[in-house]
Amino acid sequence: TQLLEQSPQFLSIQEGENLTVYCNSSSVFSSLQWYRQEPGEGPVLLVTVVTGGEVKKLKRLTFQFGDARKDSSLHITAAQPGDTGLYLCACRPGTTDSWGKLQFGAGTQVVVTP
């Protein structure tokens, strides 16, 4: 089983500040996904990264996949209260990238205060 470690566990910042959260594994990912989960709701997919070194941008969110495909980061620029939520990374165990279960990290709880 591939263990996903997310850090930090909790992050509280002021509106307008920047933040970075991390997702690491001792094994290589075939692909990695980032989700955001708001209280009382299910996770919502933000992005999928596949290629080592890949960088994807989604408005103020920047996702990076490590060259060795063992780590990933999510950077938020000028955070807003609407960015508050639990950020989860997930991968599919094994070497195939087809259907099947997702394995999640424990998440980083981000709180952005006005």
Add this chain to the structure above:
Amino acid sequence: NAGVMQNPRHLVRRRGQEARLRCSPMKGHSHVYWYRQLPEEGLKFMVYLQKENIIDESGMPKERFSAEFPKEGPSILRIQQVVRGDSAAYFCASSPPTQTGQQFFGPGTRLTVL
């Protein structure tokens, strides 16, 4: 196109009772996944089903838990003789039968065992 629907959203049971959680996948999706989320933790895979078939139940507890996805109707996660440790949020996800296999999550059912 309606998203994944789960009901009930909140369920309270006393120890020893049965809990039935329902999940209606998105239209056109034939794959259903169940995950459990304990407080302060990420989601843990339980079971992956296609219509009338259990594909992967490696995350299901050996006793008291069962799941089905009949030809007609929603997928059901059934927990018999609930115990306090079963208190958690249970999420269902569905995906289309394509190579991308993106999973779309429902809002979850929060089970409280008294």
